[in-house]
Amino acid sequence: MKAEILRLLKESNNYISGQQLCDDFHVSRTAVWKVMEQLKKEGYQIEAVRNKGYRLIDSPDVMSQAEIDSLMKTEWAGRHTVYYDETDSTNNRAKDAGEKGAEHGTLFVADRQIAGKGRRGRAWESPAGSSIYMTILLYPRLSPMKAPQLTLLMAIAVAEGIRQVTGLDTGIKWPNDIVRNGKKICGILTEMSTEIDYINHVVIGVGINVNQETFPQDIQNTATSLKLEMGQNVKRSELIAAIMEQFEKCYETFLQTEDLSGVKEQYNSLLVNKDQDVKVLEPGNEYEAHALGINETGELLVRLPDGQEKVIYAGEVSVRGVYGYV
Amino acid sequence: MKAEILRLLKESNNYISGQQLCDDFHVSRTAVWKVMEQLKKEGYQIEAVRNKGYRLIDSPDVMSQAEIDSLMKTEWAGRHTVYYDETDSTNNRAKDAGEKGAEHGTLFVADRQIAGKGRRGRAWESPAGSSIYMTILLYPRLSPMKAPQLTLLMAIAVAEGIRQVTGLDTGIKWPNDIVRNGKKICGILTEMSTEIDYINHVVIGVGINVNQETFPQDIQNTATSLKLEMGQNVKRSELIAAIMEQFEKCYETFLQTEDLSGVKEQYNSLLVNKDQDVKVLEPGNEYEAHALGINETGELLVRLPDGQEKVIYAGEVSVRGVYGYV
Numbered sequence: 112m113k114a115e116i117l118r119l120l121k122e123s124n125n126y127i128s129g130q131q132l133c134d135d136f137h138v139s140r141t142a143v144w145k146v147m148e149q150l151k152k153e154g155y156q157i158e159a160v161r162n163k164g165y166r167l168i169d170s171p172d173v174m175s176q177a178e179i180d181s182l183m184k185t186e187w188a189g190r191h192t193v194y195y196d197e198t199d200s201t202n203n204r205a206k207d208a209g210e211k212g213a214e215h216g217t218l219f220v221a222d223r224q225i226a227g228k229g230r231r232g233r234a235w236e237s238p239a240g241s242s243i244y245m246t247i248l249l250y251p252r253l254s255p256m257k258a259p260q261l262t263l264l265m266a267i268a269v270a271e272g273i274r275q276v277t278g279l280d281t282g283i284k285w286p287n288d289i290v291r292n293g294k295k296i297c298g299i300l301t302e303m304s305t306e307i308d309y310i311n312h313v314v315i316g317v318g319i320n321v322n323q324e325t326f327p328q329d330i331q332n333t334a335t336s337l338k339l340e341m342g343q344n345v346k347r348s349e350l351i352a353a354i355m356e357q358f359e360k361c362y363e364t365f366l367q368t369e370d371l372s373g374v375k376e377q378y379n380s381l382l383v384n385k386d387q388d389v390k391v392l393e394p395g396n397e398y399e400a401h402a403l404g405i406n407e408t409g410e411l412l413v414r415l416p417d418g419q420e421k422v423i424y425a426g427e428v429s430v431r432g433v434y435g436y437v
Numbered sequence: 438m439k440a441e442i443l444r445l446l447k448e449s450n451n452y453i454s455g456q457q458l459c460d461d462f463h464v465s466r467t468a469v470w471k472v473m474e475q476l477k478k479e480g481y482q483i484e485a486v487r488n489k490g491y492r493l494i495d496s497p498d499v500m501s502q503a504e505i506d507s508l509m510k511t512e513w514a515g516r517h518t519v520y521y522d523e524t525d526s527t528n529n530r531a532k533d534a535g536e537k538g539a540e541h542g543t544l545f546v547a548d549r550q551i552a553g554k555g556r557r558g559r560a561w562e563s564p565a566g567s568s569i570y571m572t573i574l575l576y577p578r579l580s581p582m583k584a585p586q587l588t589l590l591m592a593i594a595v596a597e598g599i600r601q602v603t604g605l606d607t608g609i610k611w612p613n614d615i616v617r618n619g620k621k622i623c624g625i626l627t628e629m630s631t632e633i634d635y636i637n638h639v640v641i642g643v644g645i646n647v648n649q650e651t652f653p654q655d656i657q658n659t660a661t662s663l664k665l666e667m668g669q670n671v672k673r674s675e676l677i678a679a680i681m682e683q684f685e686k687c688y689e690t691f692l693q694t695e696d697l698s699g700v701k702e703q704y705n706s707l708l709v710n711k712d713q714d715v716k717v718l719e720p721g722n723e724y725e726a727h728a729l730g731i732n733e734t735g736e737l738l739v740r741l742p743d744g745q746e747k748v749i750y751a752g753e754v755s756v757r758g759v760y761g762y763v
Contacts, residue, residue: 302630305629307584308751
């Protein structure tokens with residue numbers, strides 16, 4: 112009921128009568144009043160006027176089950192959310208739930224991770240109160256070979272979600288980092304459980320630097336946050352809901368062709384490497400090339416100095432700007 | 438100590454003195470006697486002769502931690518074993534252990550599975566007392582794209598292990614069923630947890646029909662057991678140890694080139710499809726071809742009626758004999 116009342120308050124520009132809420136939810140005046148008191152305690156500014164009702168004046172950067180649920184506009188992506196003030200890692204929560212057959216699209220969100228994971232088992236710093244750590248659980252009926260493409264869908268969704276909520280333009284560093292002015296705002300970690308030719312489940316984890324003002328010394332030159340880029344706080348729950356909305360849209364487009372042809376233009380328009388000189392770092396081999404953009408299956412097309420075109424596979428090689436990281 | 442004493446009894450053709458065992462393990466005569474009594478209860482026939490010592494006359498088909506451990510001759514594959522009288526599925530046990538970072542090569546064995554798994558989440562009938570259900574946990578530092586090849590290594594190991602212990606010749610139906618006279622003796626289910634370009638862990642599950650005398654009606658025409666083929670019981674623990682020995686050898690060979698070139702000939706010599714006409718069942722397409730054997734990466738090479746050669750990927754297509762399943 113709390114999430115539903117919150118949703119009604121947010122969607123209404125006017126007062127909502129207490130009696131109306133009582134009727135809608137079949138509860139007493141006191142029950143409605145108690146919900147309003149709880150919301151106020153969490154930081155929501157709610158005005159109560161006799162004979163008019165309740166009105167939401169302002170929402171803080173609240174991360175809670177009710178806040179996220181009240182904002183979610185999707186059919187399935189994040190429609191069911193599991194929120195933790197603290198957990199080991201949202202990817203771990205999602206993988207466990209995937210083993211147990213939890214609903215497709217379930218989203219696991221944490222305010223803090225005590226064992227946050229980056230790629231290849233590396234740690235991902237996950238302090239409380241300023242970041243988004245979230246992981247969506249999917250059961251795509253695809254060949255495991257196509258699963259890497261889902262990561263690129265999430266990259267689009269994050270960049271578009273950030274733009275939708277904040278107006279800020281960010282870019283994608285191929286394949287799936289979100290950057291601004293050459294500094295990283297978001298990392299994406301996709302993991303999956305598969306048989307040889309069958310996906311049991313995929314989890315796509317997203318870590319976004321939202322309201323941080325400082326970073327640990329070892330990453331302070333390579334990381335940034337939305338707040339540092341914009342000079343103001345961003346409401347994390349709104350951003351989560353917007354990203355889920357964008358992701359659902361991208362995913363539905365993807366399913367029509369089971370490749371990226373429907374979102375390729377969108378991805379390439381966000382791609383910071385596009386039309387840039389890059390260094391391709393193959394294991395034991397390093398060469399310069401000109402990046403042209405991704406193809407339908409998410410590989411990066413580059414033009415070599417001799418004019419030949421070549422396809423670069425994510426994971427097999429790294430790409431960086433000729434003069435430092437893009 | 439029990440597994441070690443059992444190993445000594447098995448390795449010795451002569452009597453082992455009780456005093457010697459006391460000295461070796463720093464325990465009392467009574468402690469040694471108790472171990473012998475336990476072993477007798479489990480079905481081992483042990484002779485005790487005054488002034489000579491103990492001698493193992495016969496071992497039954499015992500499945501237990503001590504029995505398996507006493508037989509294992511490997512460096513790492515199955516060197517650490519976890520035995521269950523009953524569990525949900527050994528693949529699940531191995532995956533859980535993989536998430537927690539259990540040792541490379543740990544082998545999970547069950548006498549009975551209550552939620553045995555076949556491919557694509559299908560059930561795998563797993564009654565007690567007659568089958569082998571086992572899963573090995575691996576952390577190969579390979580591209581996930583190479584992981585399917587590990588399944589073929591296990592297929593070789595099972596066929597060679599069966600031959601080593603029983604003398605029975607079985608064949609491999611590409612890619613990884615073990616068959617005899619067109620009927621299935623063993624299925625292999627490989628699952629893995631990966632990032633896009635990194636394997637967290639791989640589990641290879643093996644289900645072998647050993648001493649069954651009957652099968653459920655729906656599979657009685659397509660399944661067989663070692664006992665049905667040979668007319669006598671097979672000791673499961675010995676077979677487990679032999680398969681691990683073979684697997685370790687195959688895996689070490691594989692690692693030298695990170696492909697199947699070192700075991701390709703061995704695989705093809707076991708392949709029942711080799712030099713046979715097969716039906717290739719692509720989704721939405723079906724055609725006849727002549728199977729030539731696998732290549733270095735485990736794909737099946739076939740010759741089409743027009744003489745062209747083609748590579749068939751496991752999982753993407755099925756292959757069967759022109760006149761029914763091979």
